[in-house]
Amino acid sequence: MDDLSKSQMFVIHGVAAVGSVAFASALTYPLDTMKVLTQVASSSGKQLNAAELLLRILTLSGNSGLFSGYGSLALGRTLGLGARFGVYEIITAFYKDGLEDNYVSASDALLAGMAAGAVEALISSPFELIKLREQVSSASYIPNSTFALDKGAQPPLISRLLSGCYPDKRSLNQYVGLISTLSTKNTNVTSALLEYPWMMTGSGKPPSVCNVRRPSDIISLEGWGALWRGLRSGIARDSVFGGVFFSSWQFLHQAMLDWKAVGMDPPPRSDEEVGPLSPLFVSIAAGLSASVAAAASHAFDTTRTRSQCTVLPKTCKGKLVTTTGCLFK
Structure with missing residues (x-):
């Protein structure tokens, strides 16, 4: 008792x-x-x-x-x-x-x-x-993304890594055009830029904490x-x-x-x-x-x-990775 x-x-x-x-x-x-x-x-x-x-x-x-x-x-x-x-x-x-x-x-x-x-x-x-x-x-x-997918199309892999962000090929080409005129030991500028996929979104900055606030997003990206x-x-x-x-x-x-x-x-x-x-x-x-x-x-x-309040994507031997492994090799 x-x-x-x-x-x-x-x-x-x-x-x-x-x-x-x-x-x-x-x-x-x-x-x-x-x-x-x-x-x-x-x-x-x-x-x-x-x-x-x-x-x-x-x-x-x-x-x-x-x-x-x-x-x-x-x-x-x-x-x-x-x-x-x-x-x-x-x-x-x-x-x-x-x-x-x-x-x-x-x-x-x-x-x-x-x-x-x-x-x-x-x-x-x-x-x-x-x-x-x-x-x-x-x-x-938090602005809405202006990227529109075709009907039935699957979102690119990068959009699963960077929530709300989609690749902007024109921005990537502009980065390559500007940097390729510089003297550098790394001749493959495009591959170097692909190690930082947020460069493809047009902002040139890592994703905001506003887009990486859910536990699943934090674990996947960081x-x-x-x-x-x-x-x-x-x-x-x-x-x-x-x-x-x-x-x-x-x-x-x-x-x-x-x-x-x-x-x-x-x-x-x-x-x-x-x-x-x-x-x-x-x-x-x-x-x-x-x-x-x-x-x-x-x-x-x-x-x-x-x-x-800082987003630091995880790396795997210098490459950005997702939960499934290295995204760019």
């Missing part, structure tokens, strides 16, 4: 945690969208403000554009936060083993939080990549490794955030316990005898800890965001 009661309590806590994460993510998601777009679109000479970004999103995608990619974030954050707090509790359990009370020092919380943040980065990276590209697409104008692009900066960000958050929280929590213990008669011998703290003050302390941690890790967050 006790085992059944414990199982039910575990399920209830799990459902409550998932619901809380989903609600909090939905409540703050428009702010996250504005943050991501500011990080991606701003440069040293051009700083976009919130009003411009909000107007652009509402014009191109409507109100739903503020929540583009929310499903990926909710799922990734649920798994990531579960891993963060789970790893933290496991590590701090070793710190508290053999101690008379359950005290964890701020330095121990810092180390445990950094390890927990690294695990969180590994788990949540693919979901953040998909979420970010959906957010960028919500504020981007490979499985793209789901963990920017992992080093992501680990640095989440490690710094986790370490600063848990150490700050432990410091503030201990300070609140000491403050409450003042004047108690008899003086408490351990933190458990102090009693529970006010939920309001606990929430404020957690918010302050998260704010300090976010400020400390923001530079790494910007670095990772910009690296994930």
